[in-house]
Amino acid sequence: MKSVLIALALLAAAAGRAAAQPGYVPAPENIEARERFRDHRFGIFIHWGLYALLGDGEWAMHNKNIECGEYARLADAFCPSRFSAREWARAVREAGAGYLCFTSRHHDGFSLFDSDASGYNSADATPFARDAVGELAEACREQGLDLHLYYSHLDWSRSDYWPLGRTGHGTGRTGGGEWDSYLGFMESQLTELLTRYGPIGAIWFDGYWDRDEEPGGLEPERWNLYGQYELIHRLQPACLIGNNHHMNPFPGEDIQIFERDIPGENLYGYSEQDIGTLPLETCQTMNRSWGYRITDTDYKSTEELIRYLVRTAGMDANLLLNVGPRPDGSLPDQALERLRGMGRWLERYGESIRGTRGGVVAPHGWGVTTQRGNRLYVHVLDASDPRVFVPYGGNRLLSAVRMADGSAVRFTSTPEGVVLTLAGEPDPTDEIIVLTYKNEIE
């Protein structure tokens, strides 16, 4: 193993790039940022770019085999009359979320920031002529939100993204073995993102899987992954790195991402990875799409979304819930309504989610638990049986109360745990019982 690492380091050095991350020891400020991240428990994802104009999701270019030169003409029409970074940040704050993750550049290759490394960006190539990331950075600061930046490894427009991966074959890219130039381009952009906008909470990579059919296509050296990670941590040691590669985390990553699955589930098919020890995050759509899709009105209800957040917190993970703004920059009404509804719920019950950790009691048929200090929050999501057995003993239970109204809940302690007896009409969204113990819950 050691000789492999040395060989890799030599290879990287030969290519003029540092492969520093295998021995990665997170800086103290990074460790602190991880806890801050976990405390948030809830963030909002925003997918927005030229594709919004087509109203068919962020994969429209690939799905419709749009030639990249023609696709780029969308930039001439990118003039979102209702874009307001402030309104976005306010909506995220009102939802009770602690951070906003924004697509600084998606697979189509268009950057939503003023980039010297590529003129194909919102400030230089559009009548809009504004730096969306810059405006968001300021708005997030005003609202006390952390700003995370999604950044695509994959690019359907650049000819130096070569050899092609398995997507975007119909976009007319002509290649020429300039992979190193592509790596250099990404390094320049990452440097811009980490030096021009103040503290960045996280870089959220995506698209690494594009080369999974190529021998060695998922080797970190191929992507200079460790060089990128080293660069990010050098520029901002506290910046968290996550990569939606659907694999077990690579050294240098600070959070582990699950796509459309709560850790431990694999309903969507991308979550075969192990649950590791890094802070966890599940990203999920509010309807069925990430980028704006004009025909997609299949929104999950506010109650469903709240229950999803609760179940995610019960697995000790954050929920990154997506919104896809319209082409004019406004947030869809259905999304706003849900953000507000979740915010109202969190105002009342946020104590049982934010700042908590997944509870000592693993998820059961009746629901999940979260905990903080000497309090265990029992989230009863299925109250069909009014008697709920919470298998946690060895710590004296002082009180059990309904979070909704503070009324006492009957309980019987046994050495193995406690049996709660729910009375009255339990809240069908989430009936929360707060158990206060004598000692800190280990």
Ligand code: GLC
């Ligand atoms: C997938 C999709 C991408 C989306 C991401 C969000 O990787 O390819 O379009 O941005 O999921 O999780």
